[in-house]
Amino acid sequence: MVINEIAGSVGVVTGGASGIGLATAERLAREGMQLLVADIDGDAAQTAATRLADLGVRTQAMAVDVSDLAQVQAMADQAFADFGRVDFVFNNAGVYVSGPIAEMTHDDWRWTIDVDLWGPIHGVEVFLPYLIEQGTGGHITNTSSFAGLAPNVELGAYCVAKYGVVALSEVLHREVRQHNIGVSVLCPMRLATDIDSSGRNRTEEYGGKPEELAIEIDEEEMAGRLLGPDVAAEAVLFGIQTNTLYLHTHIESRRFVQRRFERIDKSFDGAPGL
Ligand code: NAD
Numbered sequence: 001m002v003i004n005e006i007a008g009s010v011g012v013v014t015g016g017a018s019g020i021g022l023a024t025a026e027r028l029a030r031e032g033m034q035l036l037v038a039d040i041d042g043d044a045a046q047t048a049a050t051r052l053a054d055l056g057v058r059t060q061a062m063a064v065d066v067s068d069l070a071q072v073q074a075m076a077d078q079a080f081a082d083f084g085r086v087d088f089v090f091n092n093a094g095v096y097v098s099g100p101i102a103e104m105t106h107d108d109w110r111w112t113i114d115v116d117l118w119g120p121i122h123g124v125e126v127f128l129p130y131l132i133e134q135g136t137g138g139h140i141t142n143t144s145s146f147a148g149l150a151p152n153v154e155l156g157a158y159c160v161a162k163y164g165v166v167a168l169s170e171v172l173h174r175e176v177r178q179h180n181i182g183v184s185v186l187c188p189m190r191l192a193t194d195i196d197s198s199g200r201n202r203t204e205e206y207g208g209k210p211e212e213l214a215i216e217i218d219e220e221e222m223a224g225r226l227l228g229p230d231v232a233a234e235a236v237l238f239g240i241q242t243n244t245l246y247l248h249t250h251i252e253s254r255r256f257v258q259r260r261f262e263r264i265d266k267s268f269d270g271a272p273g274l
Contacts, residue, residue: 002137002182002243003087007032010083012075014066014123015093017044019193020143020186020232024090027233029055033088036079038064040093040201058083065203066093066119069126076126085134088240091123092143092186095198098215101156109157111206116161120168128176137180139240141247142169146189146224150256173245184239188232189224189250224252 003009011028015021017039025035029052037052039045042063049061060082064075079086094116097108120142131138147155148162169185176183194200196217199210227249235247248254268274 002139002180003240004137006240008034009087010034010036010079010085011088011090012036012038012079012086012127013090013092014038014064014075014119015143016090017041017048019195020188020191020229021090021092022048023229023233024092024236025052026055027230027237028088029057029059031237032057034058034083036060036062036075036082038062038066038075038093040065066091066122067114069118069122072119072122072126076130080130085136086127086130087136087138089123089127089131089138089140090143090236091120091140093119094143094145094195095201096155096158096195096215097198098154098158100154104157105207107207111202112157113161114206116158117164120165124168124172128172128181131181132176132179135179137182139182139184139243140169140172140176141184141186141236141239143186143188144169146187146248146250146253146256148185149187149253150260169245182240182243184236184244184247186232186236186239186247186249187253188235188248189253190222190226191229191232191249192226193229223256224250 011033013021013025016025016037025037034057037045037049045061049059053059062075062078064071097112142165144165145162147159148166152159166185169183173183197214199213202209231249239247
């Protein structure tokens with residue numbers, strides 16, 4: 001194990017005020033992890049941190065926009081000032097815009113990539129040197145998606161960002177083993193959270209909140225069951241305990257991943273020059 005004792009260790013969770021981040025923070029608090037709950041919605045982060053403190057662990061809250069490197073740096077400084085160490089980093093905050101690639105605006109692309117891909121990159125960029133310097137191991141979990149493992153039609157920008165998060169995690173997993181730092185990438189299918197109203201967090205810099213805050217979902221069109229975020233929380237805990245790289249929430253996603261690799265494998269047959 002790369003975190004020898006979860007009880008008493010210190011974790012930082014981005015997007016910790018809602019959905020997967022909140023469910024995971026709660027699961028880890030039950031294991032005795034102390035937590036900095038960070039979220040672009042500072043009030044909601046404070047509410048979450050107060051609730052988690054009722055479970056008997058020390059918590060802090062902070063308003064952080066993960067797309068901004070300076071704010072992620074300030075979050076790390078705050079975590080070390082408050083707790084004196086960090087053992088677990090959960091780069092989880094994320095948003096999405098749906099629609100065909102032909103209809104994505106430049107702001108749609110920038111917002112999705114800045115939050116969903118630059119967010120985890122910033123988290124790694126800032127915390128990795130601290131974890132290495134600390135010299136006591138640790139664990140980094142990045143939230144990608146099933147959309148980071150297989151193409152999802154009408155989620156092009158999101159897929160681009162989430163494939164990137166898988167690549168970041170895969171390479172990091174190999175590179176930091178020598179420092180006794182574990183890495184996981186969470187790849188959920190559909191979980192019942194507030195993700196369909198991601199637009200609530202879209203700042204003016206990216207065109208502001210859309211008129212319709214919640215994206216309409218056609219249940220018949222969607223692959224996979226709609227499960228609760230506690231499934232992801234359990235997977236994240238398992239990842240920390242076992243240093244498992246890929247974390248899944250739905251058995252349904254397996255066939256899609258297999259098919260993608262079968263298509264890639266087949267493309268070698270008859271390829272010119274091979
Ligand atoms: P959610 O909307 O319930 O929670 C996301 C949290 O991130 C919110 O509290 C929000 O305020 C925060 N956030 C948004 N932008 C931020 C920013 N720039 N900086 C900091 N915080 C920010 O949604 P969720 O489903 O819990 O999403 C968590 C992660 O899980 C995301 O990365 C999402 O892409 C991923 N995911 C979700 C699902 C799903 O079906 N719910 C499936 C696959 C992947």
